[in-house]
Structures are given as C-alpha cells and as structure tokens.
Amino acid sequence: MAKQDAKAAAAKPAKAQSATGKPTKKAAQLKQVAQPKQAAKGKQAAKPKQKERAQAKSSSQRVEDVSGGGTNLLTAVPEPKYDWMNKSRQWGVRVKPGKKGLTLGSLNVGIYGEVPTDWPDQSRNPRGAIPRHGMPPVGYAVRDKAAMWADGAADLYEEAIQRRWAPATDVPWDSIEPLADDVEHAVCQVCTELCQYANVDIEAISSWQHQMAYGYHEVKQYLATATFDAARHYEAFRKRALYNGGGLGLEGPGEVNRMIIESYGGWTETVAYLFLLRGTFTMTMLRYLERFAHNDAERYIYARVIEDKARHLAYGIEHLQYSIAHIQHQAGVLATVLFVGDRIFARDLRDPVLREALAIIFGNGIEGARATGLDTWDAMMRDFMSSLQETCAWLGIPRSAAGMPEAMRRYLPPDAAAEAASADIPEAAQAAAR
Amino acid sequence: MGVSQEVHLGEKSMSEAAQLDVERDLDLGWMDRRGEWEIQARPSKNGLTLADIQIGDYGDPPVVSENQTGVPRGAAKRDGSYRIGAYGVRTKSEIWLDNASFLYEEALQRQWSSATDIPWHTIEPLPDDIEQAQCAMDTFLTEVEFVAGDVPARWVARTTPDFFEARNVLLCQVMDESRHMDVFRKRALANGGGLMCATGGTAGVVGSIDHSRDFTEMSSRLHISGEGAVLTIFRLGELMAYNDAEKAIYRLCAQDEARHVAFGVMHMRYMAETAPERHEEIHCYLDEAERGILSGSQNPAGQFTQTSESMAILLGGGKANFDEGRNRLIAIRKRQLQEYIKRVKSAGFGDRFENGRSQVPELLAEIAA
Ligand SMILES: [Fe+2]
Numbered sequence: 110m111a112k113q114d115a116k117a118a119a120a121k122p123a124k125a126q127s128a129t130g131k132p133t134k135k136a137a138q139l140k141q142v143a144q145p146k147q148a149a150k151g152k153q154a155a156k157p158k159q160k161e162r163a164q165a166k167s168s169s170q171r172v173e174d175v176s177g178g179g180t181n182l183l184t185a186v187p188e189p190k191y192d193w194m195n196k197s198r199q200w201g202v203r204v205k206p207g208k209k210g211l212t213l214g215s216l217n218v219g220i221y222g223e224v225p226t227d228w229p230d231q232s233r234n235p236r237g238a239i240p241r242h243g244m245p246p247v248g249y250a251v252r253d254k255a256a257m258w259a260d261g262a263a264d265l266y267e268e269a270i271q272r273r274w275a276p277a278t279d280v281p282w283d284s285i286e287p288l289a290d291d292v293e294h295a296v297c298q299v300c301t302e303l304c305q306y307a308n309v310d311i312e313a314i315s316s317w318q319h320q321m322a323y324g325y326h327e328v329k330q331y332l333a334t335a336t337f338d339a340a341r342h343y344e345a346f347r348k349r350a351l352y353n354g355g356g357l358g359l360e361g362p363g364e365v366n367r368m369i370i371e372s373y374g375g376w377t378e379t380v381a382y383l384f385l386l387r388g389t390f391t392m393t394m395l396r397y398l399e400r401f402a403h404n405d406a407e408r409y410i411y412a413r414v415i416e417d418k419a420r421h422l423a424y425g426i427e428h429l430q431y432s433i434a435h436i437q438h439q440a441g442v443l444a445t446v447l448f449v450g451d452r453i454f455a456r457d458l459r460d461p462v463l464r465e466a467l468a469i470i471f472g473n474g475i476e477g478a479r480a481t482g483l484d485t486w487d488a489m490m491r492d493f494m495s496s497l498q499e500t501c502a503w504l505g506i507p508r509s510a511a512g513m514p515e516a517m518r519r520y521l522p523p524d525a526a527a528e529a530a531s532a533d534i535p536e537a538a539q540a541a542a543r
Numbered sequence: 544m545g546v547s548q549e550v551h552l553g554e555k556s557m558s559e560a561a562q563l564d565v566e567r568d569l570d571l572g573w574m575d576r577r578g579e580w581e582i583q584a585r586p587s588k589n590g591l592t593l594a595d596i597q598i599g600d601y602g603d604p605p606v607v608s609e610n611q612t613g614v615p616r617g618a619a620k621r622d623g624s625y626r627i628g629a630y631g632v633r634t635k636s637e638i639w640l641d642n643a644s645f646l647y648e649e650a651l652q653r654q655w656s657s658a659t660d661i662p663w664h665t666i667e668p669l670p671d672d673i674e675q676a677q678c679a680m681d682t683f684l685t686e687v688e689f690v691a692g693d694v695p696a697r698w699v700a701r702t703t704p705d706f707f708e709a710r711n712v713l714l715c716q717v718m719d720e721s722r723h724m725d726v727f728r729k730r731a732l733a734n735g736g737g738l739m740c741a742t743g744g745t746a747g748v749v750g751s752i753d754h755s756r757d758f759t760e761m762s763s764r765l766h767i768s769g770e771g772a773v774l775t776i777f778r779l780g781e782l783m784a785y786n787d788a789e790k791a792i793y794r795l796c797a798q799d800e801a802r803h804v805a806f807g808v809m810h811m812r813y814m815a816e817t818a819p820e821r822h823e824e825i826h827c828y829l830d831e832a833e834r835g836i837l838s839g840s841q842n843p844a845g846q847f848t849q850t851s852e853s854m855a856i857l858l859g860g861g862k863a864n865f866d867e868g869r870n871r872l873i874a875i876r877k878r879q880l881q882e883y884i885k886r887v888k889s890a891g892f893g894d895r896f897e898n899g900r901s902q903v904p905e906l907l908a909e910i911a912a
C-alpha cells in the first residue's frame with residue numbers, strides 16, 4: 110500500500126510517493142515504528158509467557174482449543190488469511206483537527222472528497238472505500254447529487270451538534286408567570302400549531318432520508334440533525350403549552366401540511382415547500398414571537414428554535430441553488446411548484462385561528478389584538494413576503510405578483526407588487542394550478 | 544380558564560370554515576375548541592422532562608390510535624382535516640415502551656461532538672498492521688452504523704405522533720448513528736491510514752434489518768441482536784484502543800448504544816406484557832437473529848474474517864500476537880452471548896433458553912469448553 114503524508118495526499122494526490130519512487134519521510138517513519146514495536150501495547154510486553162505459549166501452538170491446535178474439538182464452525186476462529194489487508198483506494202491520509210476540531214467537511218481530502226454527480230451503488234459502501242460487489246441492493250431511490258446536495262451540509266451538521274440544547278434543563282421554566290387568560294390561550298394555540306409544524310418537519314424529512322444514496326453521507330447526516338432539532342421543537346412547544354395553566358388548543362388547518370407531506374415527487378420539491386415556503390414563514394413568525402415573548406422561557410425557546418431553523422433554511426436554500434445550477438429548467442419547475450404552493454398557503458391564511466392567536470400575543474390581549482396586534486400581524490406578513498421574494502429572486506426562481514393569490518400579494522412591498530404585476534404568469538404554472 | 548364574556552361566542556360555529564372579509568374582525572371561536580385545560584406541569588429534579596408533562600389526557604396514549612391527521616395528542620381535532628398521516632404503526636403495543644421519556648431526555652443530555660469531544664491529538668502513528676486493522680474496523684463501522692439511522696428514520700415517518708415519545712427516542716437514535724458513522728470515518732482518516740474494503744454487511748436480503756415489514760421484527764434484529772453485539776464490543780473497546788481518542792470513541796459510542804439496546808429490550812418487554820398473542824412470532828424473529836449471531840457479517844466479532852481478524856490484531860497487539868488476540872476475541876463472543884441471553888430474558892422471552900429452543904446456551908458451552 111502506498112504510504113504518504115496525509116496532508117500532502119490531500120493537497121497533491123498525484124504525489125503519493127516522492128519523485129524517486131522512494132517512500133516519503135513520513136512513510137519511512139511509519140515503517141520504523143511498525144517494525145521494532147509490533148507489540149505497541151504495554152500489556153503485550155507485560156505478558157511474554159502467555160504470548161510465547163500461544164505462538165508455540167500449531168494452528169490446528171488453536172482451532173481445537175477454542176472450538177471444543179474443532180467441530181463447531183460458529184465458535185471457531187480459523188487461521189488468519191489477512192486477505193483484506195493492503196487494500197485501500199487511498200492510504201496515508203492524516204487529517205488534523207482545525208480550530209473547530211476534526212470536522213466532517215475536513216475529511217474531504219483526496220479521493221475521499223470526490224463527490225460524484227450520481228451514486229448508482231445501492232449498498233452502504235462508504236464513499237472512498239473499496240466496494241463489495243455482488244450484494245443485493247438496500248433500495249436507495251434518490252441517487253443523483255443534484256437531487257439532494259448542498260455544499261454547506263457538512264458544516265451545518267457540525268454546527269447543529271455544537272449548538273445543541275435540551276428543553277428540560279436549558280429553558281428557564283420558572284421564569285413563566287401566570288398570564289392573562291386570553292394571552293395564555295393564544296400562546297397555547299400557537300404552540301399547538303408549532304408542534305404540528307415540527308411534526309411535519311419530522312415526517313417529511315424522515316420519509317426521504319432513508320432513500321438517499323450513501324455516497325452523499327453529508328446530506329444524510331445533516332438531515333439527521335434536522336429531524337433531531339424538530340423532535341426537540343415538538344417537545345419544547347408541547348412543554349410550554351402544558352406548563353402554565355393552559356393546554357393544547359385546536360389542530361391547525363393543515364392545507365400546507367398536506368402539501369409538504371404529499372410533495373413526494375422529489376426531495377427538491379419537498380425542500381421548496383418545507384424549507385423555503387413554510388420555513389421562511391415559520392422563521393419570520395418566530396422572530397416576532399421572540400420580540401413579543403412574555404418571559405425568559407419563551408424568549409429562550411424562540412431564540413434557540415430560530416437558530417435551528419436558520420440551519421434548515423440554509424440547507425434548503427443551498428440545495429435549491431445547487432439543484433437550479435445543475436438541473437435543466439429547474440428554476441421553471443420550482444416556479445410552478447411555488448405557484449401552486451402559494452395558492453395552498455393562501456388557503457391556510459384564510460383560516461383566522463393562527464392570525465388571531467398571534468395578534469393576541471402581539472397586542473397582549475384581545476383588545477390589544479384589535480388595537481395593534483393585527484397591525485403587527487400585517488407587519489409580520491410583509492416581512493415574510495419580502496424574505497420569500499428576496500430568496501426567490503436570489504435563487505433566480507421567477508415569481509409573478511400577478512399570479513399570486515391576493516392573500517399573499519397584499520403583503521408584497523409596493524414597488525415589488527407594481528413591478529411584478531406586469532410579469533407574465535408561466536404557462537406551466539397556470540396549468541399546474543388548474 | 545374562562546375566556547372573558549365579551550368575547551365568548553357560545554354556539555357560534557367553528558372558525559376554520561369562516562372567511563372573514565374584513566380581517567379586523569376577530570372570530571375567536573377557536574377559543575372554545577381546545578384540549579384538556581388548566582394543566583400545570585412542573586419540573587422534577589432533572590428539569591421539565593417528557594415524563595413531567597404526561598399528565599391528564601396528555602399522558603395517556605391510546606391503545607389504538609385513530610390519529611391520521613398528525614394532530615398533537617390531546618389537542619382538539621378539526622372535523623375537516625386531511626388524513627395525510629398514512630400511519631402504519633397505530634397500535635401501541637407495536638412500538639411502545641415504558642421508559643421512552645427517560646431514554647429521550649438522557650439522549651439529549653448526553654449528546655457529544657465527534658469534532659471536539661474526542662482528543663484527536665492523542666493519536667500517534669501506529670504499526671502498519673494495527674493501523675490497517677483499525678481502518679478495516681472503521682470502514683466496517685462507517686458502513687453499518689447508519690443502517691441504524693436509515694431504518695429508524697423510516698419507521699418514524701410511519702408511526703402516529705400519538706406515540707411521539709417513542710418516535711422522539713428513535714430520532715435521537717438517528718442522530719446518534721449519524722455521529723457514529725462520522726466518528727469512525729474520522730478515525731480512519733486521522734492517522735495515516737484510509738478506508739479499506741466495504742463488507743456488504745447490510746445488504747438488502749430477506750430477513751435484513753432494512754427490509755423488515757414489522758416494527759418489532761425490525762427492532763429485534765436491530766436493537767437486540769445487531770446493536771447488542773456491537774454494544775458489547777464498544778464496552779470492551781478499551782481492550783482495542785491504542786490512545787485516549789479511541790478510548791473516548793468507544794466509551795461515548797457505548798453510552799449511545801446502551802440507549803438503543805434499551806429501547807429494543809423495553810419495547811419487547813412491553814410487547815410481551817401486552818400482546819401475548821404475538822409471543823410465538825417474536826420467538827421466530829429471535830430464532831432468526833440467533834442463526835446469524837456469529838455467522839454473517841453484521842457482528843464484527845463473528846465469522847466474517849475481515850472484521851474478526853482485524854479485531855484479533857487489535858486485541859492482541861499486532862499480527863505477531865494473533866493468537867492472544869484470538870483468545871480475547873473469543874472472550875468477547877462469550878460476553879456477547881451472555882449479554883444477549885440477559886437482554887432476551889429481561890425482555891420476557893427467557894423461556895427459550897430453558898426449553899432448548901435457543902442454540903445460544905450450546906454455543907456458550909462450546910466456547911467455555
Ligand atoms: Fe451506533
């Protein structure tokens with residue numbers, strides 16, 4: 110097996126050995142270590158007699174010793190063949206921890222960092238290992254890089270782990286004081302709906318994750334953190350609802366939930382609905398909830414969920430960007446997806462429950478909801494629509510205000526609404542909406 | 544509670560169908576639609592845990608869940624909601640366990656980072672045979688760890704949120720396995736080695752963890768048999784470790800695996816107690832698991848030579864000490880079988896070891912001989 114300095118291997122895989130063909134300095138060092146110190150562990154040196162005894166026996170004796178006469182193939186350990194040794198696609202890799210530790214992304218050196226555009230292998234062959242051929246497939250259905258990839262997935266994965274939190278012990282629960290009945294009721298209602306949002310995150314992501322090819326492990330691993338986050342959100346909002354003399358409220362209207370769950374034509378479409386549309390809305394709502402929180406416990410929960418959601422959004426946007434860059438006509442497909450999504454989103458908006466509950470929280474009561482809370486809702490919706498439109502514009506997904514339902518269009522910034530009103534509605538989008 | 548009189552809308556129809564023209568009107572009908580009220584959960588000594596919010600109606604998962612819309616357990620339902628759940632797992636005995644809340648909270652408290660919690664700097668160059676053996680094991684573990692991520696994730700999506708405590712534990716497992724998959728990849732690429740040969744240890748054959756069609760069938764293979772065997776190895780990881788980094792990896796992974804195995808044992812116990820009609824069926828899964836307990840390639844201490852030889856090299860201290868490594872490997876197998884028996888007994892299926900159905904006592908006797 111060709112040995113080489115790991116760092117050099119990463120940077121210059123072609124120079125696995127020195128120009129003279131001699132092993133590099135590091136390889137020589139390794140060899141030096143290998144020869145005189147075979148028994149690297151102290152305990153080996155300390156037990157010479159046992160070692161000698163074992164070496165003195167013949168191989169057949171050894172099999173007999175452990176198998177009660179060599180009759181049972183299950184318990185016996187046959188003579189070693191070592192036929193797996195000296196087999197590696199790239200040896201001599203030595204990745205060192207950086208200032209954020211030894212991160213997943215830093216492992217992408219040499220062939221280990223080569224991420225092909227498709228991964229037809231349906232086993233769990235780790236990327237960079239020598240595959241074992243002839244094994245029946247596990248059944249990975251999503252095998253194109255463009256169908257799931259986001260360049261930042263590995264970093265988001267590590268960030269998620271660093272920023273973990275535990276609602277049981279990190280939330281200052283005792284900061285919650287009794288609230289006015291209407292406000293408590295509104296908080297409980299919002300928590301109920303946020304539980305459902307988290308439930309959809311969990312079910313949508315976990316129904317896709319196992320279908321994704323093993324070669325894109327960074328994405329699979331990042332998504333593991335996303336469902337873990339969502340499990341925590343489900344827990345935290347339920348705990349808040351059951352803490353302060355209230356309980357759970359009324360089930361959400363569920364049109365958007367259905368849209369996300371039923372977008373199983375492709376993961377990218379799910380990403381557009383779950384992360385871009387619902388995600389941007391939830392993020393905006395959480396920012397307002399944090400601003401209008403009634404105690405430190407709520408402030409803490411909202412702030413931490415915002416951090417988690419920011420990663421979900423980052424993955425979602427990076428994936429959409431990658432997908433648009435690598436799949437022909439993808440921006441048009443996503444325009445159609447969102448054209449349909451807008452209509453469904455608008456149907457959920459017709460339902461007054463979430464709007465009223467939020468207005469009560471923002472206005473600190475029912476009267477306050479009428480006085481200022483509904484205005485704050487409007488401001489929140491304008492922020493949401495600005496964020497959504499900005500992201501779509503950045504991604505290059507064409508959006509037409511003219512084709513947008515009035516329930517959303519009314520919250521567009523005036524100039525954007527006027528400008529976009531003249532744009533054509535894509536024909537495909539109209540057909541899909543029909 | 545008591546919504547103030549001025550806004551109490553009495554018999555007014557529920558608001559979900561309402562379309563208010565002027566959005567300055569408040570409907571507020573939703574305030575009459577709610578779950579059990581006046582709930583005041585209080586933290587216990589471990590904080591506000593899931594167990595602490597299992598109060599009133601909220602603590603009472605149904606024996607058979609009719610929830611197909613994804614409504615949170617205990618919330619008021621809407622009549623017009625779409626049945627989008629398509630949940631296949633709706634019977635409590637199929638997935639439930641009594642200590643899910645505990646396992647979930649513990650998983651949250653014991654999360655760790657493979658990037659920063661492993662003292663990577665303690666790894667020094669090792670003899671080539673030992674580094675190769677370590678990398679072969681790492682390749683195997685990088686390959687198989689995420690079967691326990693892919694598969695639980697798929698079951699979560701199929702399970703009604705009425706059993707969310709169990710689902711949340713499984714989601715922690717997916718997270719844990721993700722970290723296991725990456726910590727072994729990190730180790731393989733950290734010390735002058737690399738990945739070696741994949742084993743195909745999780746191929747999609749009949750009877751595999753991936754292809755199980757029943758949750759308990761899957762759990763018996765994954766949690767009890769597969770992860771049980773790996774847990775024993777991780778617990779004894781110190782014997783194979785050459786530096787503090789490897790010791791930390793095995794110790795932290797063992798901690799996680801112990802929770803995964805506990806899930807399986809506790810679920811099977813619940814099943815044994817609440818679904819006696821499924822006893823014989825469960826025994827059949829265990830028969831199957833035991834047939835592969837030392838054969839096949841899922842138990843690295845078993846008969847698959849790539850992993851068993853690697854382990855013997857690591858346990859003995861090099862190829863030259865293979866025999867000593869072999870003896871330790873056999874000691875590990877013995878421990879695996881003993882712990883397996885203990886788990887299955889604890890799960891309520893210990894009769895198989897008394898009535899001659901299980902071959903494991905026989906295997907143990909042979910090893911002892
Ligand atoms: Fe694991």
Ligand SMILES: [Fe+2]
Pocket residue numbers: 691720770799800803
């Ligand atoms: Fe595990």
